[in-house]
Amino acid sequence: MEPVLVALEAGVLRITLNRPEKLNAFNPGVHKGLADAMARAESESAIRCLLITGAGRGFCAGQDLGERDMKAAAIDLGSGLDTWYNPLVRRMRALPKPIVCAVNGVAAGAGANFALACDIVLAARSASFIQAFVKIGLVPDCGGSYFLPRLAGMQRAMALAMTGDRLSAEDAERWGLIWKCVDDANLKQESEKLSQALAKGPTKSLGLIKRAMYSSANNDLSAQLDLERDLQREIGKGEDYREGVAAFLEKRAPQFKGR
Numbered sequence: 001m002e003p004v005l006v007a008l009e010a011g012v013l014r015i016t017l018n019r020p021e022k023l024n025a026f027n028p029g030v031h032k033g034l035a036d037a038m039a040r041a042e043s044e045s046a047i048r049c050l051l052i053t054g055a056g057r058g059f060c061a062g063q064d065l066g067e068r069d070m071k072a073a074a075i076d077l078g079s080g081l082d083t084w085y086n087p088l089v090r091r092m093r094a095l096p097k098p099i100v101c102a103v104n105g106v107a108a109g110a111g112a113n114f115a116l117a118c119d120i121v122l123a124a125r126s127a128s129f130i131q132a133f134v135k136i137g138l139v140p141d142c143g144g145s146y147f148l149p150r151l152a153g154m155q156r157a158m159a160l161a162m163t164g165d166r167l168s169a170e171d172a173e174r175w176g177l178i179w180k181c182v183d184d185a186n187l188k189q190e191s192e193k194l195s196q197a198l199a200k201g202p203t204k205s206l207g208l209i210k211r212a213m214y215s216s217a218n219n220d221l222s223a224q225l226d227l228e229r230d231l232q233r234e235i236g237k238g239e240d241y242r243e244g245v246a247a248f249l250e251k252r253a254p255q256f257k258g259r
């Protein structure tokens with residue numbers, strides 16, 4: 001069984017974590033599958049949106065805890081981060097295309113923070129988010145200590161990380177960790193509808209929106225205004241801008257090409 005299923009349809013690259021018996025915990029096969037999918041997303045212009053989800057009842061239970069040799073004299077957990085998790089998160093954030101996440105069930109440890117690394121997160125009402133690291137004597141990784149304080153504020157981030165308490169999808173929405181919590185029965189349809197709409201969008205513009213939003217965490221207002229000017233100058237030369245304005249004036253739907 002492939003640990004990651006990948007399918008391209010109508011501009012959407014659907015990526016499904018596929019180790020349902022282990023709640024899709026990360027192992028080398030999952031990491032390799034995700035790295036290959038990211039390489040495709042980076043190089044194929046036909047791919048205009050990514051949709052990430054999990055097979056079975058869970059989204060992702062974080063690192064596979066059964067695959068580590070705990071008897072080894074010194075365990076270097078940092079090397080797993082250097083080899084797999086950190087490049088993955090960096091590539092996701094740098095990808096100039098939208099990444100939608102459909103959290104279909106529990107998202108724990110690195111699995112929770114992998115979801116938060118996506119650009120727009122939808123979750124099933126029965127899903128939950130657990131900063132499980134502290135339960136096994138670790139610290140948040142996969143970007144959790146960066147994403148959580150920015151999304152939820154320091155108090156909520158700190159308490160989630162220190163207690164390892166389960167956060168329901170409804171509270172995750174209320175706290176701003178995710179875009180929307182939807183009924184379980186609607187998650188597939190809603191996430192596909194959103195992904196397909198994004199895949200028909202002005203891809204270059206979506207990529208630059210992503211860059212502008214994520215740059216704002218490290219810029220002051222003046223630097224951000226300069227960045228907006230530079231991005232607008234760049235995107236204003238594109239075909240999709242001309243098409244967008246023409247469609248508006250002709251009172252019709254735009255046909256964006258992603259250029």
Ligand code: LHQ
Binds near residue numbers: 023080
């Ligand atoms: C699992 C796992 C799992 C293996 C469920 N591994 N089998 C860490 C170290 C190194 C470097 C890089 O970074 C990291 C980052 C991390 O991600 S640390 C955090 C690792 N994850 C966790 O600590 C979560 C562990 N899992 C759980 O606490 C529970 O499974 C949750 C709360 C996610 C779900 O609970 P339940 O719905 O009650 O399901 P379950 O516990 O019965 O799990 C179902 C099966 O999946 C079960 O297998 P079995 O053979 O007994 O049916 C679990 O053993 C297996 N599984 N998570 N991470």
